[in-house]
Amino acid sequence: MISKANIPTRRQMLDALSAEPEFDVVVIGGGATGLGVAVDAASRGLRVALFEKNDFASGTSSKSTKLIHGGVRYLANPRNWGLIREALVERRTLLTNAPELVQPRQFVVPCYSRLKAFWYGAGLSLYSMFSGGGRGMGPVRYVDALGAVAMLPGLQRKKLKGALCYSDAQFDDAGLAVALYQTAVGYGAKVLNYMPVEEMLTDGRKVTECVARDSETGERYTVRARAYINCAGVWVDTIRRMVDVEVGNLVRVSRGSHVVVDGSFLPTENAMVVPKTSDGRVLFCIPWQGRTLIGTTDIEQGQAPFDPQPSSEEIDFMIENANRYLTRRIRRGDVRASFAGLRPLFAARKAGLNEGTAKLSRGYAVVPEFKNLLTVAGGKWTSYRAMAESALATAQQLELLQRSGCRTRSLPLVMENRAEAMALQQALLKSPVIDQQLGARLLAFVRLAATRMGARTAQDVLHRRLRLGQLDAVRTQALMPVVEEMLARVLEKKA
DSSP states (O other): OOOGGGOOOHHHHHHHHHHOOEEEEEEEOOSHHHHHHHHHHHHTTOOEEEEOSSSTTOSGGGSSOSEESOOGGGGGOGGGHHHHHHHHHHHHHHHHHOTTTEEEEEEEEEESOHHHHHHHHHHHHHHHHHHTOBTTBOOOEEEEHHHHHHHSTTBOOTTOOEEEEEEEEEEOHHHHHHHHHHHHHHTTOEEESSOOEEEEEEOSSSEEEEEEEOTTTOOEEEEEEEEEEEOOGGGHHHHHTTTOTTOOOSEEEEEEEEEEEEGGGSOSSSEEEESOOTTSOOEEEEEETTEEEEEOOOEEESSOOSSOOOOHHHHHHHHHHHHTTBSSOOOGGGOOEEEEEEEEEEOOGGGOTTSOGGGSOSOEEEEEETTTEEEEEEOOGGGHHHHHHHHHHHHHHTTSSOOOOOOGGGOOOOOTTHHHHHHHHHHHHHOSSOOHHHHHHHHHHHHHHHHHSOOOSHHIIIIIISOOTTTOHHHHHHHHHHHHHHHHHHHHHOO
């Protein structure tokens, strides 16, 4: 059982790197996959160090569509059915292991043609069959036009025939990343953000050492491990080229953008699915923490900037496709926040390198190279645990690690003060002024975020610990200097 005594400070973890630089596993990347590997390895009793260049989940892993799902759009290709089945098994696992962060959600597909209703129904029935039900996952059902409007107030009624309803799951991506961080360090892993890996040293055959630098102090730490697991997401090829500059690409990069509007545009706890946008994708309109989240797009991205932004064309595209189904039209001025994430798409030759990224699935692979470097390429949030288990199984097959059983299939994840954080989030969104009482609550949370959740900057607190940044950009910007001042006081007292 993990207790408060199990959560070390950043300074304690840095000191441990100096005192004992030998590990079983070094993980590079602190997004969903890297944190999942750290939890899996540490819970087996292995010595683990994880290095993240920025904040945990600050890249792709905090900029998702907030869904734990199999991917209904992949049903059309039978080659993807195995991927869908695995993801739906993982959905069931997460509903059990992280119930505070992952909850069932009803999804409604409006149908304006009976023929399309038949085809969508057949596909969703297959999807439901793959899931096996349970944990709040009900069967697919059809409702008439009146039932559809009851489930989706604000739905366009003209020519509406009915709707198909199915179950999936919604989650807080950055919140789950914090839970993985707390679970990993609770089991003894040294998990450090703002620690970019700058060198991967070799003896000509295998990786011998890894050099990471503390961005706050400039101090460099050299560590050694039996296995190095590259979980850098869209940047995995950058890490591989630290070992060999001539390696080819394992991933292609796709940008997925989202907009957030007031919940009044779709005042319901049910999510709406636009089954086919003008570019052939699925668009989700999902209730999320009092707002409506709309996304996503699929734009091939040649480079992988750390902080991608939605283009004006993408924002217009999402608004236009959502408005086809809504009685109250969304305008550009209604957008409260927008964000974009980069998808690492596994680019194996058989996946079709000449195809656009929209045709690539969210499959993944564990690629061993240089005897002891394993790169996890591709994947998505839903499959993070299975990807971690696969990476460690591969390391065992290569005899880099001793054989031991995986515990994460039934391992509850630690998440402290979740209800308190969400209550504070809503209070900050509603109150234009921070009075003494609200200021005291915010300061207490900033202290908790810094000492128990790994936060080091005001953006860490507001965007990924309180989740304000993706709900209201203007309010978040106004709070930034307040939290910066509070955090400076907290970090002076305790590192």
